[in-house]
Amino acid sequence: MPPPIVGSKKRIRQSADSKPAVKRAKTNNGHKVTLDELGWKEVPMPDRLDDVEGFYGLDEIDGVDVEIDGSGKVEYKVSTLAKGGNKKEEEEVVDGEDEWGGIESDEDSGKEVISKKAQKAKKKEPAKSGKQQKKDKKLKSEDNELGGSFALLSDEDEDGKIPSCPHYPSNQKELIICRIVFLPAWDSLNLSLPTLRALSKLSFNTPTPIQSSAIPEIGAGHDLIGKASTGSGKTLAFGIPILEYYLSRPCKSSKTKEEEEEKLPMALILSPTRELAHQLHAHLKALTAYAPDMSIVLVTGGLSLQKQLRKLTERGGADVIVATPGRLWEVVSEGQGWIAKLRSGLKFLVVDEADRLLQEGHFKEVEEVMNLIGRRDAGSEGESGSEGDADEDEYSKRNSVKRKSQERAIERQTLVFSATFHKGLQQKLAGRGGKKGLGGDLMGQRESMEYLLKKLKFKDKAPKFIDANPVGQLAERLREGIIECGAMEKDLYLYYLLLRYPSKTLIFTNSITSVKRLSPLLANLSLPAHPLHSKMIQKARLRSLERFSSPTSPHSILIATDVAARGLDIQNVDLIIHYHLPHTADTYVHRSGRTARGADARGVSILLCSPDEVIGVRRLVAKVHDPESLSTARYAMRSFDADRRLVTRLKRRVELAKKVADCQVEKAKKGHEDEWLRVAAEDLGVEYDSDGFTGGGGGGAAAGKRGKGRKKRREAAAAATKAEVASWKAELAGLLKEKVNAGFSTKYLTAGNVNLAQALVNSEGMSASFLGLEERRVVDEVGG
Numbered sequence: 001m002p003p004p005i006v007g008s009k010k011r012i013r014q015s016a017d018s019k020p021a022v023k024r025a026k027t028n029n030g031h032k033v034t035l036d037e038l039g040w041k042e043v044p045m046p047d048r049l050d051d052v053e054g055f056y057g058l059d060e061i062d063g064v065d066v067e068i069d070g071s072g073k074v075e076y077k078v079s080t081l082a083k084g085g086n087k088k089e090e091e092e093v094v095d096g097e098d099e100w101g102g103i104e105s106d107e108d109s110g111k112e113v114i115s116k117k118a119q120k121a122k123k124k125e126p127a128k129s130g131k132q133q134k135k136d137k138k139l140k141s142e143d144n145e146l147g148g149s150f151a152l153l154s155d156e157d158e159d160g161k162i163p164s165c166p167h168y169p170s171n172q173k174e175l176i177i178c179r180i181v182f183l184p185a186w187d188s189l190n191l192s193l194p195t196l197r198a199l200s201k202l203s204f205n206t207p208t209p210i211q212s213s214a215i216p217e218i219g220a221g222h223d224l225i226g227k228a229s230t231g232s233g234k235t236l237a238f239g240i241p242i243l244e245y246y247l248s249r250p251c252k253s254s255k256t257k258e259e260e261e262e263k264l265p266m267a268l269i270l271s272p273t274r275e276l277a278h279q280l281h282a283h284l285k286a287l288t289a290y291a292p293d294m295s296i297v298l299v300t301g302g303l304s305l306q307k308q309l310r311k312l313t314e315r316g317g318a319d320v321i322v323a324t325p326g327r328l329w330e331v332v333s334e335g336q337g338w339i340a341k342l343r344s345g346l347k348f349l350v351v352d353e354a355d356r357l358l359q360e361g362h363f364k365e366v367e368e369v370m371n372l373i374g375r376r377d378a379g380s381e382g383e384s385g386s387e388g389d390a391d392e393d394e395y396s397k398r399n400s401v402k403r404k405s406q407e408r409a410i411e412r413q414t415l416v417f418s419a420t421f422h423k424g425l426q427q428k429l430a431g432r433g434g435k436k437g438l439g440g441d442l443m444g445q446r447e448s449m450e451y452l453l454k455k456l457k458f459k460d461k462a463p464k465f466i467d468a469n470p471v472g473q474l475a476e477r478l479r480e481g482i483i484e485c486g487a488m489e490k491d492l493y494l495y496y497l498l499l500r501y502p503s504k505t506l507i508f509t510n511s512i513t514s515v516k517r518l519s520p521l522l523a524n525l526s527l528p529a530h531p532l533h534s535k536m537i538q539k540a541r542l543r544s545l546e547r548f549s550s551p552t553s554p555h556s557i558l559i560a561t562d563v564a565a566r567g568l569d570i571q572n573v574d575l576i577i578h579y580h581l582p583h584t585a586d587t588y589v590h591r592s593g594r595t596a597r598g599a600d601a602r603g604v605s606i607l608l609c610s611p612d613e614v615i616g617v618r619r620l621v622a623k624v625h626d627p628e629s630l631s632t633a634r635y636a637m638r639s640f641d642a643d644r645r646l647v648t649r650l651k652r653r654v655e656l657a658k659k660v661a662d663c664q665v666e667k668a669k670k671g672h673e674d675e676w677l678r679v680a681a682e683d684l685g686v687e688y689d690s691d692g693f694t695g696g697g698g699g700g701a702a703a704g705k706r707g708k709g710r711k712k713r714r715e716a717a718a719a720a721t722k723a724e725v726a727s728w729k730a731e732l733a734g735l736l737k738e739k740v741n742a743g744f745s746t747k748y749l750t751a752g753n754v755n756l757a758q759a760l761v762n763s764e765g766m767s768a769s770f771l772g773l774e775e776r777r778v779v780d781e782v783g784g
């Protein structure tokens, strides 16, 4: 007879909340006993466990502490009353202590204590063998590594050995405990142990809505289009089914040598930017921490191609490839049978940030990659072009993959995810171009489906469409504001915001030129900002991101083009500043989505709006915020009235910093600028070479004037003498040493944090000048 399963169906509570329960249990004058001496009670079985192999019952016990000392020795401590059933403890449970107390560090004794509710597991046999008792004692705490949830779990299999197979196939006991005790919210998704362990380690106790909806559909083999707001966990919505599929395959140890040679990539994940690809890679690595044999390889530009090719073949080959389309194209162009491998092996093709990947410059590369890998439908050989065939033949000869893979006849699922689906996309791909500015609407469900069905080679006639946030794409706890200012005042207002509301801030501009200009400007104002744009070398890009993301720099600033708008998941970003009005509504959504990510996170997005951007801003408000939903008082974009007295006091600082920065930039350019701008404009698509964005159809003349102004400034900067620059620097240094009185007796701009979200909600003072309308009216006028 198989050994019985032990566990409990009670809900758990995180250890942070559990101190009182643990403390009380410890003061119960408990005494140490063996497991069999405890007063176990049988628990009626839920129906859902009927079909679990080897499982036939649960017992539970209250009023027991488990203590584990440093050497892993386990002791059970029980109050006298708890032995054989404990009425008093049960009453306490009813009074609100009905959840597990988790593991607490017992500071006095140096031991870990699992509270009474944690230890409810026991074998059903009346007496245990010595071996079994020994095994029970081996239950060890993984508190340090796994955040406390897996105290009852061990790495041993039923024979007390560490399983050689990373999939832990025989460890049903742990699996059941994981599912119903530690991560009950994930239970219905039927996940395997390594996945659950990773989720616990990440403290992801509950699936997000897109995860709950998408995982079963993907697991059932469907193609899927998933739309959910920024920061809502889309990566794991496809990452978990990929891991589950991997785990469902036979263990490596059971494969023959010949089969191991054949390892083919089972999933290809396409990302529009290198940074996002790096992040996806890291995210999936964390998810697959308990499937250590799973090889996930990053294939992005900016890093050594040879090194990446080597990684693709290390450890018997890649299981998952996370790639940007351009570098993937380079890889498949290298020969070495990659076309055949992808074509034969891929079970999943994931298109992350789909609307961006299928947009503009990217689509050609994606389309080429898709044509190459073709589609292998069940039972067929898939499509083949002449190039691919030649490649496949060569590869097949070497590894006899073709024959085997045909036998396997893998049916590939296509999974498409984004927070937005953009209407202008269709026009662009049809070769008609799109309007500049906010010409691109966000697509509805039907349009998105029609479009994607045309462009992607889905397996299913009707892929599943899941829209986890049908009302909006923006995170629920995002607060949005607009500051109206003159085009030439943007630097001033930017400085005001950064100084007044010190926080982790991401500034978006529409041009590389602006990133290059604003970085020294802010540095001169003692606010060093890390730059990020697509013309930086990859290492510098990653370094900027790393420094900005560092938890030890809570007020760090990143100044970036839209290369950082998509997908980047940086913890604790508080504030997004749109220095320029974004070109499209979906870019606004994605930029703003770099804050307020995750379940409880909050964040603020502020758009600096110059008079020539007003039309564009009005369009944006109408597109991003459904007028219907605004009538239900949902917070939308609000005119934010900066304290203009303070702004005025900061003016001289910004003037000086600008002059010095202009000289620095001019010096750095050394006459190469024209060529550089031409190349950048050609290469970058959205990253225009314009210092000021002309948004929404207005501003042509204004932009022209600014162009002249800029030219003058540059000429003046080029002509500035060393002595002049030195005197500006000295004056600025003096001003920066002074505190700026905020107009209240105790508040100084250089001191501490002010709650920007609250300031936005309370925004008062001077009314909006040229936007000239309350938020409701803006929407009524444009969208109504």
Ligand SMILES: Nc1ncnc2c1ncn2[C@@H]1O[C@H](COP(=O)(O)OP(=O)(O)OP(=O)(O)O)[C@@H](O)[C@H]1O
Residues within 6 Å of the ligand: 203, 204, 205, 206, 207, 208, 211, 228, 229, 230, 231, 232, 233, 234, 235, 236, 418, 419, 566, 567, 568, 569, 593, 594, 597, 598, 599
């Ligand atoms: N179930 C979960 N519980 C708690 N946090 C989660 C969960 N799933 C994912 N997260 C975290 O939420 C954050 C956002 O996840 P992710 O990057 O996948 O969002 P996204 O929907 O892809 O966002 P975007 O549209 O901006 O790319 C990440 O830090 C991730 O680790």
